Amino acid sequence: MTPTPPPLTRHPARPMPGREPARRAALRVVPAVISSSGHVVYAAVCIALCVAGLVGLLMLNTAIGQGAFELQRLQTQSQQLADTAEALSQQLDSYRSPAALAARARELGMVPAQSVGFIRLSDGVILGAAEPAKAPVVPAAATPTATATTKPGATPTATATKPATTTKPATTGAKPVATKPTTKPAH
Amino acid sequence: MLLAVLVVFTVFGAQLLRIQGFDASATQAQAATKRAGVETIPAMRGRILDAFGTVLAASYERRTITVDQLAVRQYDPKGTPDGVVGAAIRLAPLLGSTVEDVVAKLTGDKQYAILAKGVTPTVWHQIAALGINGIYSETTSTRVYPTAGTGAALVGFAYGSDGSGATGVEKLADKTLAGTPGKTVFQRTRYGAPIAGTEEVLTAQVDGADVRTTIDADLQYVAQNAIAETVRKSHAQAGYVIVMEVKTGRLLVVATAPTFDPAKPASVDPALRENRAFQEIYEPGSTGKIMTAAAALEEGKATPTTPVIVPNRLHRSDRSFSDHNEHRTLSLTLAGVLAKSSNIGTMLVGEQLSPQTIDGYFRKFGIDSPTGVGFPGESPGILARPEKMSGSQRYTILFGQGYSLNAIQAASVYQTIANGGLRVPPTLIEGTVTSDGSVDPAPATTPVRVVSAETAAQVTGMLEEVVGPGGTAPQAAIPGYRVAGKTGTADRYVIRPGFKGYSGYTASFIGYAPADDPRFVVAVTVQAPVGIHYGGLLGAPIFKQVMTFALQKYGVPPSVAPAPKYPLTAPDAATDPRTLKP
Numbered sequence: 001m002t003p004t005p006p007p008l009t010r011h012p013a014r015p016m017p018g019r020e021p022a023r024r025a026a027l028r029v030v031p032a033v034i035s036s037s038g039h040v041v042y043a044a045v046c047i048a049l050c051v052a053g054l055v056g057l058l059m060l061n062t063a064i065g066q067g068a069f070e071l072q073r074l075q076t077q078s079q080q081l082a083d084t085a086e087a088l089s090q091q092l093d094s095y096r097s098p099a100a101l102a103a104r105a106r107e108l109g110m111v112p113a114q115s116v117g118f119i120r121l122s123d124g125v126i127l128g129a130a131e132p133a134k135a136p137v138v139p140a141a142a143t144p145t146a147t148a149t150t151k152p153g154a155t156p157t158a159t160a161t162k163p164a165t166t167t168k169p170a171t172t173g174a175k176p177v178a179t180k181p182t183t184k185p186a187h
Numbered sequence: 188m189l190l191a192v193l194v195v196f197t198v199f200g201a202q203l204l205r206i207q208g209f210d211a212s213a214t215q216a217q218a219a220t221k222r223a224g225v226e227t228i229p230a231m232r233g234r235i236l237d238a239f240g241t242v243l244a245a246s247y248e249r250r251t252i253t254v255d256q257l258a259v260r261q262y263d264p265k266g267t268p269d270g271v272v273g274a275a276i277r278l279a280p281l282l283g284s285t286v287e288d289v290v291a292k293l294t295g296d297k298q299y300a301i302l303a304k305g306v307t308p309t310v311w312h313q314i315a316a317l318g319i320n321g322i323y324s325e326t327t328s329t330r331v332y333p334t335a336g337t338g339a340a341l342v343g344f345a346y347g348s349d350g351s352g353a354t355g356v357e358k359l360a361d362k363t364l365a366g367t368p369g370k371t372v373f374q375r376t377r378y379g380a381p382i383a384g385t386e387e388v389l390t391a392q393v394d395g396a397d398v399r400t401t402i403d404a405d406l407q408y409v410a411q412n413a414i415a416e417t418v419r420k421s422h423a424q425a426g427y428v429i430v431m432e433v434k435t436g437r438l439l440v441v442a443t444a445p446t447f448d449p450a451k452p453a454s455v456d457p458a459l460r461e462n463r464a465f466q467e468i469y470e471p472g473s474t475g476k477i478m479t480a481a482a483a484l485e486e487g488k489a490t491p492t493t494p495v496i497v498p499n500r501l502h503r504s505d506r507s508f509s510d511h512n513e514h515r516t517l518s519l520t521l522a523g524v525l526a527k528s529s530n531i532g533t534m535l536v537g538e539q540l541s542p543q544t545i546d547g548y549f550r551k552f553g554i555d556s557p558t559g560v561g562f563p564g565e566s567p568g569i570l571a572r573p574e575k576m577s578g579s580q581r582y583t584i585l586f587g588q589g590y591s592l593n594a595i596q597a598a599s600v601y602q603t604i605a606n607g608g609l610r611v612p613p614t615l616i617e618g619t620v621t622s623d624g625s626v627d628p629a630p631a632t633t634p635v636r637v638v639s640a641e642t643a644a645q646v647t648g649m650l651e652e653v654v655g656p657g658g659t660a661p662q663a664a665i666p667g668y669r670v671a672g673k674t675g676t677a678d679r680y681v682i683r684p685g686f687k688g689y690s691g692y693t694a695s696f697i698g699y700a701p702a703d704d705p706r707f708v709v710a711v712t713v714q715a716p717v718g719i720h721y722g723g724l725l726g727a728p729i730f731k732q733v734m735t736f737a738l739q740k741y742g743v744p745p746s747v748a749p750a751p752k753y754p755l756t757a758p759d760a761a762t763d764p765r766t767l768k769p
Contacts, residue, residue, distance in 0.1 A: 079312070080309070083248075083308040083309045083312065084309065086247055086308070087309060090245070090247050090331060093242040093245055093333040094333045096242065096333070097241065097242075097333040097334045097335070097337075097404070098241070098334065098337065098407070098409075099334065099335065099408060102408065112736070113739060115665075115666055115667070116665070116667060116668070116738045116739045116743075116745070117667070118742070118744060127744060127745045128668070128744075128745035129667040
């Protein structure tokens, strides 16, 4: 830009720049009023912006801080929930073990079936040897109400429930098989 | 003056350059090691599952609580008391311990002491929330066996509370289960306490993968109880029940008694922790006779109805052989020989084949070679080569004495016949559970054709006579189903200090059902029972109980077709040209 030489000729019609404002500056009344009110507004806007900025920053910081607290709270909660889930799955594993299920079934008065029988759904024919399950034979000494197990007229359910409530027949041979879960569930 | 200043500054500059420039990494590393602590994060050991996902072994996170005894003195809570006593009063109920005990552990001059082990994460978070000075925790884990003694010798146990596998599947699949531990670095104070928020994972731990076995935990439980009761009642040394799926060779049950609590392996004799089904070898006795019968049928030397004249004594080599009971000379068929379990009859049939031919069949049945499961400590058994056999041994092996095998191999022989002559090597590991829950299957085994389907069907037919009214094991019959099986009552060879020879018996029953479309092989073995020692009386009832449960659980339809009836006796043996005579 600078190397461009100035034009050799001037247009006389063109006024000299800056000359006219300089001339007007002499009239001081109006600009003074305008400029003073302009400064106040300008300052006010600046202060307002500053305050707004600071408040905004404060709020942003607060929000971040709150976010951090919320994050920590949620992380703790997530950790606790994960720990609870693990403790529960451990409990579930021990409840699901065949020994625990068998013990529960005995408590409910169930006995193992000694025969296998099926009903064919297409024609209702009974296949195999479907017999009512009898409770395992328990030595008389171990059964306080021995009559209950030997009563011939008793229904299958009755014979099944009696020994379970009086003794624990199925545990007789199960010495090595712990019926209790080996571990204490976490609390 | 200027020169002196220049020299000093040059030295300074050079030192600066050395520290910051040339030795920068070394110096930084030195500073970092002074400041940084490294914690090893153990990888969680994978679980061992049964075929249906029931957990046989699992690891859970635990914390070891440690204390800086100097720091805990500075504990200053809002309320009184403070210091060690204040900390102990708050910690004791959470640790389930008395205040005195906790005070004792908190008191001292050590900057590191263990306060409690095996604390659950839930409890640790409660402890951490107390904000007691100088109380830290380390992450560990513990191994839990929900099925306890059921199959303890099969699942095995891990060293320590959760280390590498010591026995059983824990050892067999250790590589898959173990995983790789990770490392976390943190910055610490002058006193070694970690500075909160500086933890940084250096290498993430890779948890071990779950291993799915072929075991059916329900069936294992039933079998375990049954064999434990029989071993206890008969005062036997040991007993085992094997259940194998006929078509696949998958082991559904490997139950051994006596068993132990895998959570406390140190409390029992190491010999009790062995899996005797894989590790103990014994002479099978009469259950081994089916290999002789199958070989004779396959070679065309006999049929199920071939008459055999069975005397009370038979002289071969340097020995006089007898049957289990004294009897007059009998005219039996081959089916009758098996049904009555006659040693002499089996010898007369088996001696039609050369020792080399018999040896070839025995080896194809899997005798004297590893099962392929790769179970830790497994023994393949002993079968002498024909040229190295003693004079009478070539006759004794025909009826199951003079060679030895393990219980898995014994079951595998019956799997072969049940599966139409095709032996599928047994498997115990189904595969590894991948991250998306599917199972990456273990390498498939290669089936071996041992005898033809026709021969196998004939052997099955003869074995059905064993559980019939004229056989040795009517106790094994299951109403509604056709059952094939064989009893065994073998002389037991023992080596113990000051004694080497036969003492006591091995009672066994191995069978399969339904005979018209076999699904399961159940092999029951009782070692050294006191008193009653017949396989039909000790083994057959357990077979019936376990097989009944299996047929029920898997919904196997009852047999429809009637069993082929083979005559057990041969009235016209004297005139029949096919008759095998002494």
